[in-house]
Amino acid sequence: MKRMLSAFGCGLLFGAGLVIGGMTQPSKVVGFLDFFGNWDASLAFVMGGALAVNAIAYRFVLRRAHPVLAEEFAIPRRSEIDSRLIGGAMLFGVGWGLAGYCPGPAVTSLLSGHSAAPIFMAGMIAGMFGYSLAAEHLAGALVARPQPGVSFVPQNTDV
């Protein structure tokens, strides 16, 4: 229950940051990505502010033996840069540039009264479902018929 309350509070704070920072306005996101046109640098300040605070805070937080309300920190340990990472980031960047929404601002804009965010979210959730179904199917096929030199492991860990 405490973990849910703290997560709700963090979500509220995160959403407030996105709204105040301008991330929930697709025109500002597209303006930021319009580097060769009428560039709006505002969102670099969002990223800069978030990184400055979080990078310092993580240094102190991750020194602790465990989080306040949980047994352990869930930190990704992978370090390899592979085609999945780069290909996925490319697809994500294209979608981001097309709509001006990334996942956080789209969720935050769900009740904005505009249809764009709910439509974007429907596509996003369908994409996530489709991906995990395909990953499971492919993994099953490869387990049933192993091929030398080919490995496909569905990754559920984030980042």
Add this chain to the structure above:
Amino acid sequence: MHNFTPVASLFGGILIGLSAAMLMLLNGRIAGISGIVAGAIRPERGEWEWRIAFIAGLVAAGAIARMVAPAWLAIGITRSSATFLIAGLLVGVGTRLGSGCTSGHGVCGLSRGSIRSLAATATFMAAGVVTVFIANHLFGAQP
């Protein structure tokens, strides 16, 4: 450069950083929104509740913003519903394949000094810039 809002954007960024830091301090979890949404729609024992609560917090923040200052949620660009749907699909598949989005890689991953997150962030930023260049300057989409 029109509509430049460095002070509000910096303040918003600081709030996002504080939120990510608090989620790590209290729950020990990364504030990566694509991962939180993906984990919420395919429930995992013990990890489902906090994700739903975090998403509820985001949605509540947006609902409050709609009452206080709806201009903060304005779309401001002209795109068809099909474009938003296809963009959502790309973002859904891309963030699962690439294990994260702007928040997970761009804020949390870079804060940890993750090389993977640096590569991912550079890639999605570049892909976004190229996409907007093609849409706005070659196809004449309304910015």
